[in-house]
Amino acid sequence: SSREEKMSVFPQIYLKPEVTEYLKSVFLNKEVVAAVGQQEAESRFQKLLTCLSHPPSYTCVRASTHLASLDEIRHKLEEELKNQMCSLSAEEVSLQIVPHPQIPDVLLLPVNGPRPVKQLSSEVVVGAQCGSAVLRGAHVFAPGILASPKHMKVGDLISVFSDLEGKCTRGATSFQGSRVFVGNGVAEMDRSSIFCTDEPAKGIGVRMVEPLYQSPSFDGVLPHLAFLQNLPSVVVGHVLGPRPGERILDMCAAPGGKTCHIAALMGDQGEVVALDRIRNKIDRIHQNAQKLHLRCVKAYCFNSTQAVSSDPAQTIEGPPFPPESFDRVLLDAPCSGLGKRPNMANTWSLKEICSYSPLQRKLFHAAVQLLKRGGVLVYSTCTVTLAENEEQVAWALNAFPCLMLQPQEPHIGAEGMLGAGLTPEQLRLLQRFSPELSWDQTEMTSPLPCRAGRDTIGFFIAKFLKN
Numbered sequence: 265s266s267r268e269e270k271m272s273v274f275p276q277i278y279l280k281p282e283v284t285e286y287l288k289s290v291f292l293n294k295e296v297v298a299a300v301g302q303q304e305a306e307s308r309f310q311k312l313l314t315c316l317s318h319p320p321s322y323t324c325v326r327a328s329t330h331l332a333s334l335d336e337i338r339h340k341l342e343e344e345l346k347n348q349m350c351s352l353s354a355e356e357v358s359l360q361i362v363p364h365p366q367i368p369d370v371l372l373l374p375v376n377g378p379r380p381v382k383q384l385s386s387e388v389v390v391g392a393q394c395g396s397a398v399l400r401g402a403h404v405f406a407p408g409i410l411a412s413p414k415h416m417k418v419g420d421l422i423s424v425f426s427d428l429e430g431k432c433t434r435g436a437t438s439f440q441g442s443r444v445f446v447g448n449g450v451a452e453m454d455r456s457s458i459f460c461t462d463e464p465a466k467g468i469g470v471r472m473v474e475p476l477y478q479s480p481s482f483d484g485v486l487p488h489l490a491f492l493q494n495l496p497s498v499v500v501g502h503v504l505g506p507r508p509g510e511r512i513l514d515m516c517a518a519p520g521g522k523t524c525h526i527a528a529l530m531g532d533q534g535e536v537v538a539l540d541r542i543r544n545k546i547d548r549i550h551q552n553a554q555k556l557h558l559r560c561v562k563a564y565c566f567n568s569t570q571a572v573s574s575d576p577a578q579t580i581e582g583p584p585f586p587p588e589s590f591d592r593v594l595l596d597a598p599c600s601g602l603g604k605r606p607n608m609a610n611t612w613s614l615k616e617i618c619s620y621s622p623l624q625r626k627l628f629h630a631a632v633q634l635l636k637r638g639g640v641l642v643y644s645t646c647t648v649t650l651a652e653n654e655e656q657v658a659w660a661l662n663a664f665p666c667l668m669l670q671p672q673e674p675h676i677g678a679e680g681m682l683g684a685g686l687t688p689e690q691l692r693l694l695q696r697f698s699p700e701l702s703w704d705q706t707e708m709t710s711p712l713p714c715r716a717g718r719d720t721i722g723f724f725i726a727k728f729l730k731n
């Protein structure tokens with residue numbers, strides 16, 4: 265269709281063939297095929313592979329409504345971004361910031377793209393992660409640069425390419441492997457200050473002037489009021505529903521996006537305990553909490569599978585904790601991450617993709633023990649497999665008879681996917697963000713708030729009550 269041509273500028277996400285086969289068997293499982301037919305199931309799977317390599321059509325900002333009203337934040341943001349864009353030509357400045365109709369602390373900004381941009385002969389190659397950030401409005405930071413022309417000088421106009429499979433060596437002068445064009449920019453550093461320094465280079469290396477997908481760059485813009493976060497991640501905080509004064513556990517918290525949201529929803533009253541296994545990621549949680557003026561966050565480096573204390577008289581403040589210590593627990597589990605967008609290539613083996621389920625169950629065990637009776641447990645992932653989502657729910661309901669699925673508020677994603685043996689009522693209680701379901705109906709002309717509920721990263725949320 266013409267929309268396909270307009271929307272799909274990148275090839276489908278590249279996965280190892282064994283991973284593609286596996287995912288196909290998931291999306292074309294017996295229950296799904298029986299319900300929608302072979303052809304529709306196949307079509308959804310192909311759309312999934314296509315939309316994963318493309319960025320969502322809007323940028324989602326979580327507004328610090330614990331510090332100012334949404335309207336104030338929207339006006340300030342408009343001012344800031346207008347200043348930033350004054351260098352662009354008048355017709356390019358069409359700034360539209362829209363509040364989400366169902367989520368009281370979300371502002372949406374449309375992404376303009378894909379735009380027709382001409383490739384130049386001078387080329388910079390960046391890592392895939394950097395390339396994805398550029399597609400979501402970022403400039404190129406020096407550490408992301410892998411290859412640059414031999415004589416690149418400040419002010420040179422260059423095309424930026426993303427290295428899909430991580431094959432480009434740092435410091436190369438050219439690269440012919442698989443890569444995609446993400447736009448044009450102006451070099452802010454010359455080659456020698458990027459590669460020939462004792463310390464790793466810092467700051468913007470290439471300022472994007474003609475990005476393929478254009479959205480305002482949020483680097484340093486109102487850092488205490490505007491936090492970039494994927495829409496489903498913001499939904500998680502609301503579904504957890506923390507209240508002022510409660511004690512909340514965020515078991516896999518770094519870099520703390522959801523932790524800070526939870527603290528903000530509590531008006532910074534109570535306690536949010538944030539754990540993560542990786543030490544240097546704990547600093548990021550502290551930095552984010554400080555940036556957003558939140559004091560009720562306590563972050564610890566800890567393996568959450570060991571977070572339950574066997575000593576019921578445990579009195580120290582930090583982990584491990586006695587059973588039934590928390591009013592609510594968030595398990596935003598480490599996962600295969602296959603829902604992330606844009607993601608043009610994933611070089612993982614099937615074994616790696618399938619390695620998360622046992623860890624998720626261990627974490628789930630600890631989560632259930634640490635939760636008070638009458639408390640709420642939210643389980644979430646940013647992946648699309650059944651094994652890490654609906655099958656984990658089926659397992660949990662069986663392993664912990666005290667758990668009951670709960671309705672979610674807001675519920676803007678689809679329901680759970682068929683194939684894990686859950687009942688229709690159970691599936692309706694689950695929230696699965698499935699961008700493939702509306703990839704070619706999500707007209708760019710349809711109103712932004714409508715698009716925003718569907719054109720998201722792939723994501724999954726389950727909410728339980730412990731009796």
Ligand SMILES: C[S@@+](CC[C@H](N)C(=O)[O-])C[C@H]1O[C@@H](n2cnc3c(N)ncnc32)[C@H](O)[C@@H]1O
Pocket residue numbers: 497515516517518519520521522523539540541542545566567568569596597598599
């Ligand atoms: C999906 S990310 C969390 C994102 C975070 N909730 C946010 O919204 O910013 C999963 C995190 O789990 C952490 N992790 C993995 N295994 C863990 C374990 N056994 N205990 C604690 N944290 C773990 C990883 O280091 C990673 O930061």
